[in-house]
Amino acid sequence: AVTDFVGKSGAAARAGREIAGVIAANLERSGLFKPIDPKAFIQSAGALNALPRFGDWRVINAQALVQGRTEVVSDGRLRVEFRLWDVFSEQQMIGLAYFTVPDNWRRVAHIISDSIYKRITGEDGYFDTRIVYVAEQPKDAKGVGRNRLNPFGKRLAIMDQDGENHRFLTDGTTLVLTPRFSPTLQEIT
Structure with missing residues (x-):
């Protein structure tokens, strides 16, 4: 309770x-x-x-x-x-x-x-963790969805493990395929 x-x-x-x-x-x-x-x-x-x-x-x-x-x-x-x-x-x-x-x-x-x-x-919890992922902007029925400001249609994003506090880390102008944490775990490369 x-x-x-x-x-x-x-x-x-x-x-x-x-x-x-x-x-x-x-x-x-x-x-x-x-x-x-x-x-x-x-x-x-x-x-x-x-x-x-x-x-x-x-x-x-x-x-x-x-x-x-x-x-x-x-x-x-x-x-x-x-x-x-x-x-x-x-x-x-x-x-x-x-x-x-x-x-x-x-x-x-x-x-x-x-x-x-x-x-x-007796196991470590995982609730104070964040998820980094590549968010893909879908095309609509006419094939529109990517533009010159977001040519690749993919942006790096981060959120809490429960889906809250979502925010984008990139604007889509660069190609993002496989985000990785730096060795210190303080930066995403």
């Missing part, structure tokens, strides 16, 4: 809901987890420092529980804290906090998903 991350201010509460949604979607997409519909929750998200009412989570067959808190701190950064609980042993499995700029909330959700995945499965 993944509860909404609690936030006091409107911006923090909104970020908390979005972070929880991304975490639940990531874990479900892995095929190894089935997040429980929040409508089934008996206990709502509460204070992160208080122990969950584990009996309420066992009743709905939750094996693990993710709770979190978000807040915008004085310097404008977003603080995101979470706990992963084993519902049956009533033990905390992991608890971490991250600071980031507010626009980076989605990346933090992926990093948290990786931590949860690693702690439960």
